[in-house]
Amino acid sequence: MPRATGMVRKMDPLGRIVLPMEMRRKMHIADKDPLEIFIDGEQIILRPYHVSCSFCDEKEDLIEFKDKKICNSCLEEMKKAAH
Structure with a gap:
């Protein structure tokens, strides 16, 4: 079950969002690391791509x-x- 982080980000006109630094650190995501994007029902899921x-x-x-x-x-x- 997903955990709420209390973090909210707005999407820019090109559809981009910024993942908070503390979230990237926790998930060991570095600059330019590829991410996979999934749709699960009405959720968008990002995870490091391997x-x-x-x-x-x-x-x-x-x-x-x-x-x-x-x-x-x-x-x-x-x-x-x-x-």
Whole structure:
């Protein structure tokens, strides 16, 4: 369940908001870090973006195949399924 922070920010004419410094520090978000944007019902959710496997969300040992990231474990499973 989301926690209220008491922080309110206005959006500028280009649709931008500024995330408060204390919130960025708490979430370890540095300047120019990418953020993912999700919609959940009527909520907009931001979270730090980390590249992960397209199938299982693993973040280590990824290879790229046809613009998709795949971990070694999923790659091995695909090889077995193909035989």
